[in-house]
Amino acid sequence: MVRSYVAALALLALVTGCSGDEEEPAPAAPTTSASAADPSAIRSGLVALWVGDDDSPEDVETGTCFADALVDATTPDELVEVGILDASYEVVPELTDLTPEGAGLWVDAQFGCSDLVSESGRAQVAATKGKVDRESYETCLRAVVSEEQLREVAESSLLGDLSGDAVVAFSAAQLDCVQQALPRD
8 A cells, every 4th residue: 555655656746846736826817928038037947846856967957858848849828828837927836727738738848858657667766765676667667558648647647637547547557567576575
């Protein structure tokens, strides 16, 4: 049971960065013109949101790639509309108002820069203090979860749907793969 809980928490942390689940009102209509939006500040804010408290070089590199991909694929107004930027074109501190379209944009950028299975493997190794064989875990997970299912899991998680079929199935696959990747006693 504890491992299942750890697996679900690892998944949530991977796809949501430092976002929380407190409810806040929907973003207001932009009060600043998009021309006043600073792409460099948006990129920096997205990197900070991605990295959260874990500012390892690997996470900063991935966060930078993610931020570049998201900013290059959208406009500041689009990012406001989907809940990633607030009305003043600042990156939101938490993804509480993310729309389904925003989740899709987020996951497109995320999957262009990181491998969810590899990130899950890294999280499982950390959660088990190195007991899980990362290569075995990742091989197992890749064999049972398709790229399409991973996208659905990531989008559902970003939208706070942690009890949906995709997330439940992924959590079960994580648990099964962790058990297979643990050393035999």
